[in-house]
Amino acid sequence: MKNKMHRRTFIKTGTQAGISAGLIAAGLPALGQVAGLAIGQIGYTQQPLPYGYSSLEPVIDGTTMNIHYTKHAAGYTKNLSDACAAEKVDTTTTSLEQLLRSISKYSTKMRNNAGGHFNHEFFWQCMQPATTSEPGGSLTQAIIQSFGSVDTMKTQFSDAAKNRFGSGWAWLVMTPDRKLAIGSSSNQDNPLMDISDLKGKPLLGLDVWEHAYYLNYQNRRADYIANWWKLVNWSFVQQNFDQA
Numbered sequence: 001m002k003n004k005m006h007r008r009t010f011i012k013t014g015t016q017a018g019i020s021a022g023l024i025a026a027g028l029p030a031l032g033q034v035a036g037l038a039i040g041q042i043g044y045t046q047q048p049l050p051y052g053y054s055s056l057e058p059v060i061d062g063t064t065m066n067i068h069y070t071k072h073a074a075g076y077t078k079n080l081s082d083a084c085a086a087e088k089v090d091t092t093t094t095s096l097e098q099l100l101r102s103i104s105k106y107s108t109k110m111r112n113n114a115g116g117h118f119n120h121e122f123f124w125q126c127m128q129p130a131t132t133s134e135p136g137g138s139l140t141q142a143i144i145q146s147f148g149s150v151d152t153m154k155t156q157f158s159d160a161a162k163n164r165f166g167s168g169w170a171w172l173v174m175t176p177d178r179k180l181a182i183g184s185s186s187n188q189d190n191p192l193m194d195i196s197d198l199k200g201k202p203l204l205g206l207d208v209w210e211h212a213y214y215l216n217y218q219n220r221r222a223d224y225i226a227n228w229w230k231l232v233n234w235s236f237v238q239q240n241f242d243q244a
C-alpha cells in the first residue's frame with residue numbers, strides 16, 4: 001500500500017520520462033511475468049497508469065490521455081467512493097467484482113461509476129506503447145476456434161465498437177459456458193454486471209466514448225478503432241484468458 005501511495009504521488013508530480021523510468025524501476029512486467037492486475041484484483045482506488053500520458057502517441061495523444069485519466073476516470077473513482085459511502089457498501093469486504101455482479105441492487109449512480117471506474121482501470125492495462133505484439137499460442141487457438149481467424153475476430157470487435165450508438169464499450173469476453181464472444185455495452189456498463197446482455201469475463205475492452213478520441217479523431221471513430229489495435233497489450237489479454 002505504501003508503495004502504491006508513493007507511486008501515485010510520483011505519477012502526479014513526475015515528468016513523462018520520469019514516470020516511465022520510475023515504473024520500470026518499480027518492476028513493470030517482463031515476458032513470462034504477470035501482465036497486469038487480474039480482474040478480481042481491480043479495487044476501488046485509481047492505480048497509476050502503466051505508462052506515461054504521451055507513450056501511446058501517435059495513436060492516442062498525450063492531452064487526451066491526461067484528461068481521460070486525471071478528469072474522466074478519476075471522476076468515476078471519486079463518485080464510486082461517494083456512492084459506496086451513501087449506499088453502505090463495505091469496500092473492505094465486498095470486492096469490486098462482487099459489486100458489479102450484483103449491480104442491479106444499487107442506484108444508477110453506483111452502476112455508472114462502478115462501471116466507469118472498473119472499465120478504465122481495465123482499459124489502461126489493455127494498452128501499451130505500440131509494439132508488434134500479437135496474441136500468443138493458446139489464445140490464438142481459442143480465437144481461431146471461435147471466429148475462424150485473428151483478423152476475423154478483430155473485424156467483428158471493430159464492428160461492435162463502430163456500431164455502438166452513442167457512448168459505450170466494445171468487449172471480447174469469455175462467456176460463462178467458456179466460449180469467446182464479442183459485443184458492446186452502453187454507457188459504463190460491462191459484461192460482469194448482472195444487468196448486462198453480454199455476460200462473461202472481459203478479456204479485452206475498448207472505450208468508444210468521444211472523450212477517448214475526439215481531440216485527435218473528431219468524428220472518425222473508425223480510424224481511432226483501426227489504429228487502436230497497434231496498442232493492444234496481448235500479454236494482458238492472454239493473462240485474462242488464462243485466468244477466466
Ligand code: MN3
Binds near residue numbers: 068072
Ligand atoms: Mn473513458
